[in-house]
Amino acid sequence: MGAADPRGQLPRPRPGAAAALGAPAGGQPSAAGIGGGLRTAAGRTQRRQRGPQPWCAGVAPPRSAHAAGSGRDGGGPGAGVGLGAGLRVARRRRFVASAVDSSSCARPQGERLGAWGIDTPGCLPMHIRQAARLLAGTALLSSLWAHAQTLEVTPGATVLAGDPVHLQVAGATPGARLTLRAERVMNGWSGPGRFQAEAVFVADAQGRIDPDVQAPASGSYQGVDARGLFWSMHPVPPAAPQALASGEVVLELLDGERRLARQSVTLLPKAADVTVSEPAAFPGARFALPGGKTRHPALIVLGGSEGGSAAARRLAPLLASHGFAVLGLPYYSPAGWGPQGPTPPELPALPASFVDIELSRLEQARDWLARQPDVDASRIGLYGVSKGAEFALAAASRMPWVKAVAAIVPSDVVWEGWGPAAPGADQRSSFAWRGKALPWVPYEGFMREFANATHGRPVVLRRPMEAGRAAHPERAAAARIEVEKIAAPVLLVGGGDDQMWDSAGMARAIAARRAAAGLATTALIYPEAGHGLADHGWNPTTTYKDSFFSLGGRPDVDARAQADAWPRLLAFLRESLH
Incomplete structure (x- = not known):
């Protein structure tokens, strides 16, 4: 803090303005002291009001010992130091002082009070010097207050x-x-x-x-x-x-x-009028409903390969806060891993392996939503992240009732499944439709890539995926999701440095096929971003690098991509479903 002007008065709030020390957000005053700042209810710092110029209150030497107690002030100038309410020493005011001589002064040569430049004459009564110190201290307080x-x-x-x-x-x-x-x-x-x-x-x-x-x-x-x-x-x-x-x-x-x-x-995590329930029909699901008496358009939210209810718990209430009835739908719940080793699945009623996940689960979800009185079942969209985006696109290509698809870091093909319950190689697809496994692209070098973890290196899943696609072009063609059959508008968000899979390249491929078919498609590609794009930009992105899998990207790039994509996502959903 720089040197302050000792002449300033304590600030006086304007008439009608409620001044508060250190007022927290919301405008309520608190006793935060000088460091909290002087603010009005409107949040503006008051200007320091300049008071009269300080001067040194003095006593003329007595003309004689007999007259010492009755003399005038010597006719000196008399503007006092301002004290907020206007404490002054009058120019011609009489006062009674004791007779003094130089031997009774603590500092016969005068006194300089601190850094504030107030000099006292060399021979003052003690109570006058104390008053001067008080006034100097008040000037210091005023300056600190005004500059908080x-x-x-x-x-x-x-x-x-x-x-x-x-x-x-x-x-x-x-x-x-x-x-x-x-x-x-x-x-x-x-x-x-x-x-x-x-x-x-x-x-x-x-x-x-x-x-x-x-x-x-x-x-x-x-x-x-x-x-x-x-x-x-x-x-x-x-x-x-x-x-x-x-x-x-x-x-x-x-x-x-x-x-x-x-x-x-x-x-x-949600607006005040959003209610959240847990439908018994779907283990781990969350149904978030906005307030109001109208029937709302609906979204079905599908998380990624992390499984469990995390995506449903986080995204359903937040998206509902923007006017949608949202069903967060878990569909897979693998065993976890804790400090003591493996942990049981969060949702034992769901598949623990990502194998032959039934797309028709979304038809059950649609039927359930149609029974909810606050839902307009003619306006249902899908929101999927990573494997959930693969799920959403594969389902929408078979379900004409879907009115919008938001696919965050998507795939344009169906991939090989995994997990302890995976059957033989001829049935290890990630997804199935009405009991029949969908064609899928196999990985190449999957276990070799996982061996990196034993050497302290991150697992880059993109490598075995790209190797498998290159080694089996005919299978990749058969596994391609027929996105040109999705009549609804589609939003795609991809990261060019995605190390889980090439979400940017696959998003471009989806957009190109749909453009050729004349279908409404929006592709948001962030060249330096990674896989972690399913957020709004206000949460920490620095821990993405701590994942068992390499996600790619950088914290700053990922956060800025999220912040750009989030409002575009909301606008897309409003335009497509409202």
Whole structure:
């Protein structure tokens, strides 16, 4: 903090403006002290109001010992130091003072009070010197108060996950290097953990820091990125004890390790009017329904090869918050792996192997949705991720009732299945239609690639897939998904550096075949992105590299691709289904 002007008064809020110290998001005042900042309810720092010029209150030397207690002030100038309410020493005010001589002064040559430039004459009564010190201290308090840094989060203390969050610092000393730190508790690859990011910014000429338009000087990310502090979080050692709510992100403004301001924002998993239930007809499923009395268009959400209910739990409530009745539908639940070794499947009623998964399961889901009074069954779309995108495209090519398909990191063919229950080689397809296995592309060198894990190297599934496709072109042709039979509009999202499979190349192939058939298709290809594109750009992407499988991409590229694709996805679904 730079040198402050000792002449300033404590700021006076404008009439009708509710001033608060360190007001958190939401506008409620708190007793945060000087560091919290002086703000009005509208969120603006009050301008410091300049008061009268300070002067040194003095006493003329007594004309005699007899007259010492009755003299005037010597006729000196008399504008006092401003104290908010206007404390002054009158120009001609009389006061009674004791007779003094130089031997009674603590500093016969005068006293300079700190760095504030207030000089006292060399011979003052003690109570006058104490009053001068008090006034100087008040000037210091006023200056600190007027220059306090504030951290503002908009639109408020809560926001739907995926919607923009804006941070802004005001009141900093121009040129000051201050740190913004973000922290949250969330699930990583190895379970719940503490995630943190920070970036050092240089305050501009107006004392502002705004990550929407400013790049950090150093920190967890580079370049101008409003989401940088969110996606660049990385796991850090746990701190004692955690008190953060689910989705809560704590934001701090720091000068070194000294905290200047603190705010928090909670990224909500769903809108307040969305209700979530668990249909008994489908193990692990989630049915999320928006509020309102209208009948809503519907989506069926299909996760990827991770299996279980994770995709249903995360995506169904979030997509429902944008106006869709969403059925998150698990269809596969493999055994897991924990610190002590293998763990049982989350959903034992579902297949534990990715073999001959029945496409007709979606017909059952459609029939169930048609029985729901708040669902318009004439407007049902499919949303699939990875193997779920393969599922969605293969099903939609056989089910004319599908009105839209969103395929995130998709495949254009059906691939070989896997798992402990896989039967003989002639039946190991990933999917089946009404009891008959679909043609599939075999892998080449699958187990050889998995051997990399024993040497501490990531498994790159793209290699055995591309090798199998190159070695068996006739089987690849037979396994091709007939996307030209999907009358509904299709959205494709692919990553050029996807190391699970070539989602960008396969998305282009799908788009080309549909374009030749004159069908509505949107392909979003991100050349440097990886496999992790089924998110909105506000969650950490730094842990993708910690997966057992190589996903490709980079944290910054993946986050920016997600942030670009997410609103386009929502717009596509609204246009196709509303």
